[in-house]
Amino acid sequence: MSEMIETDVAIIGAGPCGLFAVFECGMLKMRCVVVDTLEEIGGQCAALYPEKPIFDIPAHPQIAGAALIERLAEQAAPFSPRFLLNQRVEALAQAEGGFTLTTSLGNQVRAKAVIIAAGAGAFGPNRPPLEGLPGYEASGAVRYMVTKREEFRGKRVVIAGGGDSAVDWALSLKDVAEKVIVVHRRPKFRAAPETAAQLEAAAARGEVEMAIPYQLHALEGDGAKLEAVVLATLKGEEMRVPADHLLAFFGLSMELGPIADWGLGLERSHIAVTPATCETNIPGIHAIGDMATYPGKLKLILQGFSEAAMAAHAIHPRVFPGEALHFEYSTSKGVPAA
Structure with missing residues (x-):
């Protein structure tokens, strides 16, 4: 009222x-x-x-x-x-x-x-143009922010983006998630040089997987529960990544x-x-x-x-x-x- x-x-x-x-x-x-x-x-x-x-x-x-x-x-x-x-x-x-x-x-x-x-x-977040996105957003499988890191403990997480948010959360979630895969269209990140170097070092140690040069292509699942994220290069090469969550950090x-x-x-x-x-x-x-x-x-x-x-x-x-x-x-x- x-x-x-x-x-x-x-x-x-x-x-x-x-x-x-x-x-x-x-x-x-x-x-x-x-x-x-x-x-x-x-x-x-x-x-x-x-x-x-x-x-x-x-x-x-x-x-x-x-x-x-x-x-x-x-x-x-x-x-x-x-x-x-x-x-x-x-x-x-x-x-x-x-x-x-x-x-x-x-x-x-x-x-x-x-x-x-x-x-x-x-x-509001810039959303990726993916079919079926609203259903996965509603279930929390696709998110644009992290409020509680513990929610991702033991989960397979795909992080898309090349700025500070993507790099910072990749470094933070690697310690709790089962797997963290970072998707970016090119090797150079827009994040602060120090944290970008930390991400590169973490990838070299096998703590984070890097999917470069890939972009988001499609979501697989039942419309609410996410099973995998399909990635693609500009040449049309595709890769399927099993995932429980997609974190899309494309700015506001x-x-x-x-x-x-x-x-x-x-x-x-x-x-x-x-x-x-x-x-x-x-x-x-x-x-x-x-x-x-x-x-x-x-x-x-x-x-x-x-x-x-x-x-x-x-x-x-x-x-x-x-x-x-x-x-x-x-x-x-x-x-x-x-």
Whole structure:
């Protein structure tokens, strides 16, 4: 059942920057509602690399994507954010005292300010053109991401692709899977040179099989349970590889979706903002994280965290007009009650 929800700040995107924005707003006693198209919080960290280590988060020499999201959710929890998941914001309209956001499930959010933390926009996997693909996707035999490595223990896994995701997961799954076969159309990989060298070394030791220069050609099975993946060269030579799972890593298809129609200042599918406040060309709407752009912008999670803090402080006068905001360190005031 759809509902109308009143809040101080509406946050579009439940990735790392969106979650930290909840904390920063909460520290200033502003309530938040967070909307995300995915079924769980975490954005690309949760959807694409939950077990992949991240090395540039302050105070964490190494932390997995899923663990980072858990910590951010724990940090935001005292402020009781409301999450509207598995739905996207279809419309945004200016209303008296702020904005009204309408989601794809019919929910409406009335907020005094908006923070867009939608990463690079709505995203989905580039799917290989294989007959019968939807049935194997539904059963989990064909996947475009790995959430739990243990699900592949003792399985025969075919990994297709030549980028970082394909190489990283081949190196990770070789320790749990019965067999890992990497399919790529040419010997040179687009992954980081160090990990590509590690994959080559693993193949030399017999820990990973390489199918080069092959491409995906067909799936064999009963339409749900996968039995084999048929590969083919450009010359038409075919090879049948017994398999339980196919992991296809051909990148993501990015799109802004309805955000593109909101009259925001777009620059190459990104939103131009004022660096000091992260405010867009529409007063009261701010953008942070990968979606935001300005001179000198770095696409780093830690910079997105900084932008969340700046946006929250810039929004405070809208939520509490006429109330002076005295900057205090968290070490002095602690975490205020929600």
